[in-house]
Amino acid sequence: MEPSLFAQPLLRLGSSTITVGQGVAVGGAAVLIALLMLGMALWRSGRARADAAFEAAERAREAEMRMVGILRSQAEMQGRLGSMAEIFGARQAELTQSLSQRLDAMTGRLGQTMAEQTKSTHENLARLQERLAVIDTAQSNIQSLAGQVVQLQAILSNKQTRGAFGQSRMEAIVADGLPQGAYEFQATLSNGTRPDCLVRMPNDTPSLVIDAKFPLEAWNAIRAAEGPDAQKAAAQAFRRDVEVHIRDIADKYLLSGETQDTAFMFVPSESVFAEMHENFETLIQRAHRLRIVIVSPSLLMLSIQVIQSILKDSRMREQAHLIQGEVIRLMEDVSRLDDRVRKLQVHFGHAARDIDDILVSSGKVTKRGQKIEALEFGANDPDRPSASPTDVGARPVESRTGQLKLRVVEEE
Known part of the structure; x- marks a missing residue:
């Protein structure tokens, strides 16, 4: 039998043969x-x-x-x-x-x-404006004062005007401290001299002399001196002028029985007075020996006040008898016043007794009023309360018309 198509070999691999059927499978x-x-x-x-x-x-x-x-x-x-x-x-x-x-x-x-x-x-500006106005006023016052100082300097530069300045200061102090008539300016003494002021002492005692002609030109020379030598020379000149002035006061104004044995030399400046006591002690001692008292404006014012007190005491002693008479009359008035007060006291006693009597009368009037309160109407008055049998001491009083009854309570 012829082999089928599927059995035919398809591929040979080494010793193995692969058929078509196997290949198809x-x-x-x-x-x-x-x-x-x-x-x-x-x-x-x-x-x-x-x-x-x-x-x-x-x-x-x-x-x-x-x-x-x-x-x-x-x-x-x-x-x-x-x-x-x-x-x-x-x-x-x-x-x-x-x-x-x-x-x-x-x-x-x-x-x-x-x-x-x-x-x-605004207020601050107003106050500032006021202060500026005050400052302007003060400035104008300062300017006027500066002008016055210049005028004063011009016055003091002249010897006569300088003496008039010291005289015016002394007169102002005396006139302010003493009453009119207790002093006299430019009075004439028995020797024909005329002191600047004469203070009249009480009880017919000698008067006190005050001199105001102090040599200020010598003092101004000391202030104006430049250098030790010039100052020494000016100091010697000042010492000499003051000694001469002290001696003139002692010779002219110390009159026995007419003036006091002590006189005042007025220095119109406190600074000059202090400088003299500090640097010119010999002048002060010489003035004391000659019974000349150097006074400044403040010391003169104090002395014038002392003299014023002395004058007041003298006037009081002079008026002592008048005061004694017034005291006697015052005691008489006091005695009369005491008598009248005693009489017034008696009148007050009578018045007190009269018041007591008035009080007794007023008490009786009060009791009478209490009795009047006990008035009663008649028996026909339905509003009248019935008389109580217990009213002891009560008795009825019939009126004339028969319509009013009074029940008078007798006083026990």
Whole structure:
């Protein structure tokens, strides 16, 4: 039998021979396997597409849910933003109102402060203007005073005018301290000399002489001297002039029985007086030996006050008998006053007794009034209370008309 087509050899591999049938079987198996693999691949591909579609659907659903959540959150956020906008609007309105009130209050305070500051500034300017006016007045006074000082310097530069200046100061002090008639300026003494002032002492005692012609030109020379030698020479000249003046006062004005044994030499400057006591002690001692007292304006004023007290004591002693007579008459008046007071005391005693009698009479009148209160109407009066049998000492009294009865209570 002729072999079939499938048994014919197809391929020889070494010692093995592969037939056509085997090749076909192997090819069919391969095709089958390929179909199986293709089907499995298609199944897997469909499964994969289904899974992908499912996953896509799940993702779409999740995305939709997320979108819904986002929309819900957006709506909530919009609501919150709206409420926050309302709150912020209200707060902004309140803040605007508060700021407006505070600005108004601050503006008012600033206006008031500025008004007060303006008023204070005007007042300060007014006071400053017043002070400037005072300063201008003081400046004008200072200028006038400077002119007066220049005039005074011109006056003191002349010997006669300088003496008149000392004389005027002394006269002013004496006239202010003593009464009129207790002093005399430029009086003439028995020797023909004329002192600057003569103070009349009480009880016919000698008068006190005051001289005001102090040599101030020598003192001014000391002030104007430059250098030790010039000052020494000016000091010697001043000492010599003062000694001569002290001796002239002692020789001219110390008259026994007419003037006091002591005279005053008036120095019209306190500084000159102090300088003399400090640097010219010999002049002070020489003046004391000659019974000349050097006085400054303050010492002269004190001496004038002492003399005034002496004059007052003298006048009181002179009027002592008049005072004694007045005291006697005063005692007589006091005695008469005592007698009249005693008489008035007696009158007061009588008045007290009269008052006691008046009090007794008023007591009786009061009792009579109590009796009048006991008046009763007649028996026909329905308002009259019935007589009580217990009224002891009561007796009825009938009136003339018979309509009124009196019940008189006898006093025990």
